[in-house]
Amino acid sequence: MSREMVLQARGLVKEFGGFRALDGLDLELRRGEVMGFLGPNGSGKSTTIRILLGLLKKSAGDVTLLGEDPWKHAVELHRQLAYVPGDVELWPNLSGGECIDLLGDLRGGLDETRRADLLERFSLDPTKKFRTYSKGNRQKVALVAALASDVDLYILDEPTSGLDPLMEAVFQDYVRQLKADGKTVLLSSHILAEVEALCDRVTIIRDGRTVETGSLADIQQLQQTHFDITTVKSPENLAEMPGVHNYQHSDNTASFQVEPDQLAAVTEAVAALGVTHITSHPPKLEELFLRHYDKQPETATRES
Amino acid sequence: MGAFTGTGRLLKLALRRDRIVLPVTIVIAVALVAGSAPALAEVYNTPAAINSYVASGASSAVGRVFQGPIQGATLGSILIAEVFLFGAIILGIMSAFIITRHTRHNEELGAAELLGAGVVGRSAPLSAAVVLALLANGVTVIALYASFTLMPDFDQIGSLYMSLALGGFGLAMAGVAAVTAQLSDYWRGANLLAMAALGVFFIVRGFGDVLGELSADGLSVTSHWLSWLSPMGWAYLVLPYADNRVMPLLLLGGLFVVLTAIGYALLYRRDVGSSLFASRPGRARASALLSGTWGLAARLQWSNLLAWGAGFVVSGILIAVVVNDYQQTFQENEIFRQLLASTGSTTASFLELIIALMYPLMATFLAGYAVAALIKLSDEETSGRLEALLATATDRTRWLWSHVGSTMIGSVLLFAAMGVTGALGFAAVSGTTEVDPSMIWWASLIIVPAMLVFISGIALVYALWGRWVKPFAWTWYAYCAFIGSFAGIFSWPDWVTKLSPFDYTPAYPSDTVEWSILAALVAVAVVMSLVATVIFRQRDITTE
């Protein structure tokens, strides 16, 4: 899979005064990918996106967007991308429809049928003044403006914050459509279900550094598998086996996680105990994220 | 949870948010009112000088509009005539803005909703704002009175009533804003409504005083009953330094209480964040006018241009009328003779001198147009709207110039308009052929180069320091207006006056026009705005 690189950041650093918001961040995105961009609050997602948009000047590192420097070629690049900010603030006296048309016009034109379709599916009244929209409806204005543009790259910074579940579903439909059309999407989000449903790959950052990147399947494979077992013999000896973590048991029932490379040895040992009940599942994405978001460094710096 | 829960917390928040704006406003108000007093006492140091000032003010229609109903030949009368209107307006605006800022503006920022869901009661934001308005006016009254206790030339009781009348008017305007804040659904709208009310108060009172009766000795005016219809009229009718009446003070206080109560009542009839006057629906599609960066700038700047345009047009006419009306009385007036002497020329006719004096004076006040237009730059950036714009194919230079350039073009239009209305007005009211009306048109337009410097200076500060442009622009504006008004009276070192670009404008038509100065002003403006552009292209765009 050597599709064209749409976005590439290496060792990206951004300092505000003395504070390092980005501290050597790496990020890669290929054409046609939908990439989940995750990290705890304040980890530097929006800062990264603002550098990609040429709004902030990087302090160090390399970054290219569609092969160009996003700071020097902001205007040309922006004709090929659409952006949805997490906190949408537009002109209070303009109607939603005016905001959508204006932003579309400045980006180089809107797809009229898509505009109409989006308004209908998001059930957004375009005649209301922007200041009178609720939080979710403000978000929809920005979403319609961005998704109605026919561009190659969509940069979405927490695009669904404030949307109700019905509208979230509409949004997900649209992103799937974009994916089918071969568009590239960078999606920063705190909604894990959304990421799980939409993204081919994820990049997780913390404190301005990339701590994990890869396809969802790969990441899951590299993680520990969870077991709940009830056995005839006492399962106590499992606790001491290499690769077993978070071991807990009461009587003959135990739960624990196993590292992938020890899976064969552990399942053999379990079988030898005489299994009366067993369930096992791959790690939930949520557990994975929480581990990375958690402050303990050893879990977060695990190399994949 | 009570309706007032959290008032204290909100008040603390409000004090924090206003910790710069309010002290600066109060200092400006006190400095201009109390600060001008010693100068007046020095200029009008003989009974004859006082008499001549009071007689000319009492007998002139324009004098009555701007000086109020003058009350006898005292130094106090002159103080009221010179600074009371200014004090009332500044305290009125301050008080109204305190209310709208900490109620409607908070709501629009979403802060009120957030707080409302948590630990503050429904009445708390308005209550905090009202308490802040009381505090601000109270401090101003005390500071004013305290400074006058140091000036034995002015009657102490009169100074007390003068201070109270100004504070009382401030509170009345706070009451007005407590109502307008509930009526409009947008804080700028609430401000505009309150300012419109201030304008009406001024006009009604002005008419009342113009129609007032002149006393037999020609030194006092008894206002027509129309003045009693205007709270600003009440403030004047306290008649400080003369009758020192209590009743109008009570009226002002009563109005504050009643309007605030109405504000609370209305508050309970609307949802937080919505309002009684629901917004009219807008267009579903952008019109052809709203396209491109310049289309957006025009849309955002239009109402500001119109509002100030009204000021420029009226000023043009006013100057014409004043010049004509005052020809005689000015010549006998000490303060004007001094001001005229400061413009330097000895060969020019009196009319030429006064035209050369009035236009730059007006201009420094009207320069507020540029401030109002350009602080939008930082509004757009801090709100995040600029981020949304620059994420489209909008070039930074183009965006910056859509505002800076349209403000420059707007200024040319406004000064041209003031020149036209002035020339027409002068042609209509004067019988003399001594001054060619085209001279008035040029007297207005000649200020444009200085205005361009003012604009590009503000743009440069914005490019360098973003949001700091707001306090800077307002301070520079107040400074220029102050220098413009008082440079002739006080003798300051050169550099003090030279910090105002308007001070460089050649005195036209009384002096020969030095084109090199005008060219230098334009060159400075060009250089500063180009530097601003280069810097702005290099800096981070942030909402912090």
Ligand SMILES: Nc1ncnc2c1ncn2[C@@H]1O[C@H](COP(=O)(O)OP(=O)(O)OP(=O)(O)O)[C@@H](O)[C@H]1O
């Ligand atoms: N203009 C600025 N000046 C100073 N510090 C800033 C600025 N912009 C961002 N920061 C800081 O940089 C860090 C990263 O912020 P950023 O907004 O990128 O986080 P984020 O990952 O988007 O968080 P969230 O999930 O809350 O949106 C934060 O600590 C923030 O306070």
Ligand SMILES: [Mg+2]
């Ligand atoms: Mg963010």
